[in-house]
Amino acid sequence: MTNIKYVASQFNLVIKEDAGKVLIFNTFSGCVCTLEKDVFNSICNNIIDEKWPYFNDLISQGIIVLKEIDQVGMILQHENLAKFSNDKKNLSFVIAPTLKCNLRCYYCFESSQNDCKVMDEATMQDVLKFIENSFGQETESLRINWFGGEPLLAKDFITKFSKEIKKITDKHNVKYTSSMITNGVFLTKETAKNLKQIGELQSVQITLDGSKDEYCKRKGTTPVVFEKVIQNICDCADIVRISIRLNCDGSNYNDILNIVDDLFTNHHLTKKIGVYLAPITDYNGNGFDVCNNKEFSKLLIKFNQHLKTTYPDYPLKLDELNAKKCYCALKKCINYAIGPNGELYTCEHDFGVKEFIIGDVKNGEYFTDYHRKFLELKLSEKCKKCKLLPLCLGGCPSMRYNQKKDVCCITEPYVKYIILNKINKSN
Amino acid sequence: MEILIKAKPNFTSYAYPCSDDQCGDCKSQGADGCSTDATCYSD
Known part of the structure; x- marks a missing residue:
């Protein structure tokens, strides 16, 4: 029947x-x-x-x-629940102790690299109180992701903050860990050891855009700085987990293979660090060249294949392709990005932009029109019909808000590649 | 019908898989956490 x-x-x-x-x-x-x-x-x-x-x-x-x-309705409802959930079991904050940066990446979404302010003592105390007050009975873990500017320009601050936050998490029996997005210039062996010991630093993300010449051109720096970063990666690889983000706009793809080869072959880091290809993104719509989603997914497949065949010892992990409940941690109401003045943002891409401030650590949320619009972003009709919606949820909400367009984060050819690889592996 | 990879347990449930501290995916994927653009990355 x-x-x-x-x-x-x-x-x-x-x-x-x-x-x-x-x-x-x-x-x-x-x-x-x-x-x-x-x-x-x-x-x-x-x-x-x-x-x-x-x-x-x-x-x-x-x-x-x-x-x-209503299958799309089900996804939207799941997303809403994740966004507005008050479950504080695992809390996560992004903190930029300074927006100052020693490099000048042409694609950087921040425009405050010359702002020398480092979070002061009084603001630090307010941040600590804000975080402690955000704990619930159910809170089991707290993760701080250090961001900037370049966070290690505020190394002393991070050390001091880490000691204080550890006292608080110990008091509440909450597990504390941290991670850091850094350009790696100041990540010496000693600094990594200290931050691991005092600040429970578990993982570090360092961006390389290619080998020496390309790196210097794209990051507005000198060969000495490039060499320092490579040396620091080698020195710290046994101390903290290092992920190398390889920013690619298509034109530097071959050069990215050169830097991977340098790291894996010349510096013997194949089993010690992770590398991953990431698209250069024009967050603010400045108009510089970027790879479109289709082109990037072709490069991603090519890159994975390259790693697999050239470095069989490299523990390549393919994406799991899990359905997302929420695009990112910061899309959840209980998580914030905190700036050097104790200002709150909904997304780290908003650092330094006054109109995107949604609160402060002393007074809490302002319940701004911007935050509400950000949380209530609607999916386009195209997204609602897309078979990849559960994996993408319409893409980065910050970009969707700023650019008023679809910003798909995954493509069918890439999904097919991953699935076929998984099947072959399990056979 | 041959099932090669089973569906995630309770995939229709609200609880799945947002039990971790990041975007809801990274830890369940065995990744380290979120990168700046919230793309899950792993070591």
């Missing part, structure tokens, strides 16, 4: 068709399965027979869903 209670999931993505069979990945449930082509076609036409021996599997794996369910 034909069952009209169920329809095909909107999120069944065909990975490949072969010998009368279709390989499907459901981007919401995470299921990967094969179906006979005629069965799949039948499902697509919502002709579903409950006598099929695998009928219950189709339901449990999310390939078919109750026809009453």
Whole structure:
């Protein structure tokens, strides 16, 4: 008997068709399965027979869903719950102790690199109080992500803050860890050791845009600085986990391979550091060259293949492709980015922009029009119809707000590449 | 029908997978955390 209670999931993505069979990945449930082509076609036409021996599997794996369910509505509702959740079990803050920076990356979204202010003692005490007051009975962990400017230009501040926050987390029996986004210039062995010991520093992200000449050109610096960063990476790789973000706009792709080879072959870091390709993004719509999403996803596939074949010892981890409940930590109301004056932002991309301040550590949230609009961003009709919506949720909300356009963060070819690799691995 | 990778447990539930401290994905992926643009990264 034909069952009209169920329809095909909107999120069944065909990975490949072969010998009368279709390989499907459901981007919401995470299921990967094969179906006979005629069965799949039948499902697509919502002709579903409950006598099929695998009928219950189709339901449990999310390939078919109750026809009453609004699948996009379900995703939006899940996202809302994550955004507005008051669950404080794991808290996360981004802190920029200064917006000053010693480098001048042409693509930087911040415009306050010359602002020499470092968070003062009184503001630090307010930040500590703000964080302590944000703890709930259920709080188990606190993570601070140090950001800037260049956070290590405020190294003494970070050391002092870390000692104080440790006292607070110890008092509340909360596990404290930190991470840092740094250009690596000041990350000496001694600094890394201290921050690990005093500040529970677990991981560091350092950006390299290519080998020496390209790096200097893109970051407005000198070869001495480049060499210092490489030396620091080598010196600190055994102390903290280092992820090298390789910023790519397409034109520097080959040079990025050179720097990876330098790190892995000449400096023997294959098993000690992680590398990942990241798109250069024009957050503020300044008009510089960037890779579009399709071009970037081709490079990403090429890069993964390159790592796999050239450095078989490198522990390459492929994306898990989990459905997102919330685009990022800062999209959640309980998490904030905190600037050097104790000002609160909803996103680190807003640092230094007065009209994007949504509160301060002394007075809390201002409940601004901007924050409300940011939280209430609507999905475009195109996104609502997209099979990749569960993996993307419309992309970075900050970019969506500023650029008023879709900013997809994943593509079908890339998803297909990952799934086929996973299948081959498990076989 | 052959299931090659099973659906995530309770994938329709509100609780899945936002039990971690970042974007809701990184830790469940075994990653270190979020990078600046919130792309999950791992070591």
